[in-house]
Amino acid sequence: MAADDTAGSGSEGEKEMDVKVAAAEDTGRHEDEDAEMAVSAREAQDPAVEARNPKKWKWAVIFLCFYGFMASIKPGEPFITPYLLSPEKNFTRKQVTNEITPVLTYSYMAVLVPAFLLTDLLRYKPVLIIQGISQVVIWLILFLGDTLLQMQFMEFFYGITMACRVAYSSYIFSLVSPVLYQRVAGYSRSSVLLGVFISSVLGQLCMSLGNITYSTLSVISLGFVSFGLLLSLCLPWPKRSLFFNRTKNREQRELTPMAAKSELDQINPKGEAPSSAASPNSASSWKDSVFVQMLVEVRNVVKKPSLRLWSLWWVFNSTGYYLVLFYVHILWSKVSDNEKVYNGGVEAASTLLSAITSFMAGYAKIRWNVWSELVIGVITAVQAGLLLLMGTTGNIWICYIAYVIFRSFHQFLVPIATFQIASSLTKELCALVFGINTFLGTILKSIISLIFSDKRGLALDVHSQFMVYFIYFIILTVVYLACAAVVIIRHYRNQAGAGGGAGDQATPTELSPVAVNSEAEPLSNGKSAKS
Numbered sequence: 184m185a186a187d188d189t190a191g192s193g194s195e196g197e198k199e200m201d202v203k204v205a206a207a208e209d210t211g212r213h214e215d216e217d218a219e220m221a222v223s224a225r226e227a228q229d230p231a232v233e234a235r236n237p238k239k240w241k242w243a244v245i246f247l248c249f250y251g252f253m254a255s256i257k258p259g260e261p262f263i264t265p266y267l268l269s270p271e272k273n274f275t276r277k278q279v280t281n282e283i284t285p286v287l288t289y290s291y292m293a294v295l296v297p298a299f300l301l302t303d304l305l306r307y308k309p310v311l312i313i314q315g316i317s318q319v320v321i322w323l324i325l326f327l328g329d330t331l332l333q334m335q336f337m338e339f340f341y342g343i344t345m346a347c348r349v350a351y352s353s354y355i356f357s358l359v360s361p362v363l364y365q366r367v368a369g370y371s372r373s374s375v376l377l378g379v380f381i382s383s384v385l386g387q388l389c390m391s392l393g394n395i396t397y398s399t400l401s402v403i404s405l406g407f408v409s410f411g412l413l414l415s416l417c418l419p420w421p422k423r424s425l426f427f428n429r430t431k432n433r434e435q436r437e438l439t440p441m442a443a444k445s446e447l448d449q450i451n452p453k454g455e456a457p458s459s460a461a462s463p464n465s466a467s468s469w470k471d472s473v474f475v476q477m478l479v480e481v482r483n484v485v486k487k488p489s490l491r492l493w494s495l496w497w498v499f500n501s502t503g504y505y506l507v508l509f510y511v512h513i514l515w516s517k518v519s520d521n522e523k524v525y526n527g528g529v530e531a532a533s534t535l536l537s538a539i540t541s542f543m544a545g546y547a548k549i550r551w552n553v554w555s556e557l558v559i560g561v562i563t564a565v566q567a568g569l570l571l572l573m574g575t576t577g578n579i580w581i582c583y584i585a586y587v588i589f590r591s592f593h594q595f596l597v598p599i600a601t602f603q604i605a606s607s608l609t610k611e612l613c614a615l616v617f618g619i620n621t622f623l624g625t626i627l628k629s630i631i632s633l634i635f636s637d638k639r640g641l642a643l644d645v646h647s648q649f650m651v652y653f654i655y656f657i658i659l660t661v662v663y664l665a666c667a668a669v670v671i672i673r674h675y676r677n678q679a680g681a682g683g684g685a686g687d688q689a690t691p692t693e694l695s696p697v698a699v700n701s702e703a704e705p706l707s708n709g710k711s712a713k714s
Contacts, residue, residue, distance in 0.1 A: 243358045243419065244367050248374035250418065251351055254315070254411035255378025258386035259322070259397070259404035261526035264512035266325065266397035267334065278331060280513050280645050281638040286335045287509060288632045290342025292625040298346035299618050303424045307354040308415070314347035315412030322405035326398060351375075353614065357421035373538075380534045382407075387527030480612055481619065489552065490608075490616075492666075493600040496559055497620040502627045503655050504593045506648075507570065510636075511586055513645045519579040533587040537594035544598045551603060553674050560663030562592050567656035574649030631655075 259266070267274045267283065274283070302310045317340040324337040355371045356364055389395050389403065485491050512526060549558065569589040573582050605613045634640045635651050643651065 240359045240363070244355065244370060247351075247355055247358070247418070248370050250311075250411070250414045251371055252374040252378040252381075253407065253414055254318070254351075255375050256382040256385070256407045256411075257318070257322075257404045258382055258389055258407070258527070259325070259400040261383055261386055261512070261530045262390065262397060262400060262524065263325065264516055265524050265526065266401070268516055269397055271397050272329060272334075274331070274334065276513065276517060276645070277642075280510070280648075281636060281642045282331060283334045283338055284509055284513070285632045285637045286338035287342050287345075288625070288628045290339040291345050292342075292622075292629045294343050294346040295622055295625055298343075299349055299622075302347075302350040302353060306421050306424050307350045307357065308418050308420050310347050310350035311354070311415045311418060312412070314344050314350065315408065315415045317341075317343040317347070318408035319405065319412055322401055322408055326401045326405060349618075353424075354418075354421070357423055376534060376538050380531050380538075383527045383531035383534060385527075387525065387531065390524060390527065478615070481615055484608065484612065484616070489555070489603055492555055492559075493603045494616065494620050496596070497600055497604075497617075498624045498627065499659055500559075500563065500593065500596075501621075502624045502631070503566075503652055503659070504590075505624075506628060506631060507586075507589065507652060510645055510648055511573070514573065514649060515579060515582060517645055518577060518582050522579060525583065529583045529587065533590045536587055536591040540591045540595040541598050544595050547599065551599075553671060554667075555603070556663050556667035556670050559596065560660055560667050562596060563656055563663055564660040566592055567653055567660055570649055570653040570656060574646055574653060 264279060266272060267279050268276060298310060320340045321337055321344070324333055324340070328334060328337065352371065355367050359367050386400065389400055485494065515524075515526065549555075566589050569585040569592075572585045573589075576582055576585075604616060608616060631651075635643050635648055
């Protein structure tokens with residue numbers, strides 16, 4: 184129903200957490216033997232040890248990427264909406280638009296925060312198993328169910344799988360040391376993108392050349408997700424995670440001078456574990472807890488203009504992006520009427536182009552401190568035009584092309600936003616910021632769905648909803664361009680006031696790995712965040 188944007192964003196986001204340290208969007212989403220899989224905390228954080236024992240993490244990363252690839256193969260996913268509207272299920276377009284699809288947004292919002300916390304508390308594997316079980320339940324309901332309530336439950340479990348993607352995208356950071364984060368994040372994301380691409384192509388080939396029914400395609404998808412569930416049971420259980428399961432070892436930190444201090448180490452300079460920091464006063468202990476102090480850090484970090492801008496982009500633009508993804512298949516079914524369905528091919532093309540534009544973004548050399556608002560504003564304006572085109576055209580091929588371009592523009596900005604946010608933060612604080620951004624975006628999606636899509640609200644048809652999305656993006660465009668004008672005018676005034684000195688010129692930057700030994704800048708609460 185929704186394109187699997189672990190390729191797209193993720194969660195949203197999946198992409199977002201994919202790049203917790205150097206990178207979303209969404210978060211994403213093992214070793215050769217159990218004895219080798221249990222990497223000790225000392226080995227996991229010591230680059231020298233990992234260099235001496237490459238198998239300790241290489242086989243683990245390979246197996247996890249294979250799991251991510253296989254878990255992404257669901258050939259029937261691009262065809263869920265046509266399946267519901269077909270004589271095999273016989274739901275009306277109004278039921279699918281106003282009663283079934285909105286449940287996905289509400290479910291995702293309700294499950295996202297518990298999934299985020301349980302992922303870290305339970306150390307990833309149980310959440311991945313829950314995701315696998317939810318995937319199996321989705322395709323069982325699609326194959327066996329035929330009532331409106333059953334399809335709403337299907338969307339509820341779909342929301343669970345989306346929320347659980349954070350476990351995959353963050354799991355891989357428990358396997359390697361910080362110096363390898365950016366490399367392995369690229370591996371894990373590429374494996375998911377490849378899986379989504381192969382899945383979409385396979386689904387389209389089955390429908391176009393195999394002439395199989397939607398029910399048969401659902402059974403094929405059920406087989407793949409069942410295999411993914413079996414793979415999740417074989418994953419090792421990491422001994423550490425970002426917040427709740429950290430192993431503190433003073434000698435270990437002395438042995439790894441090249442590794443950057445984690446945010447939690449900066450918050451607890453004496454190196455004690457969060458659980459051992461308890462004082463006789465329980466209220467004081469609560470205030471001194473790691474998670475509460477991290478929230479205080481977030482409050483101070485968002486005062487930075489660049490972090491604030493790109494976080495707001497993540498919240499507002501990702502909201503519109505995912506609403507389009509949730510409802511575009513319904514739009515296609517209305518525009519194409521009884522023509523052949525090419526949803527799989529279009530999703531494959533959009534995934535491939537999104538991967539290319541994401542890669543190109545890594546080489547964009549722009550003075551982001553000056554031109555960020557303008558770039559965002561122009562791209563948002565183009566997306567608004569594409570939404571207007573999709574909402575008014577009667578040609579399904581124009582609709583397909585507009586969707587592919589719309590999605591690729593968003594994916595171009597995702598790695599830029601990720602870098603701009605992550606380059607100022609350590610991995611723990613970055614994870615929290617992306618989690619908050621994603622949750623705020625999900626709340627906004629739920630509000631918009633309740634007002635415009637849900638039968639308890641205005642219950643608009645899909646064309647009217649796309650006009651609402653068009654207006655939404657136009658409003659964002661006006662705000663971004665107004666901010667861009669202010670920033671650019673202020674920049675050139677300051678430059679003229681300084682006599683046009685070369686020292687005031689902003690240096691063009693590109694997306695590059697964040698230095699792991701960058702200094703920490705004190706914040707107003709006496710703690711620190713990397714600058």
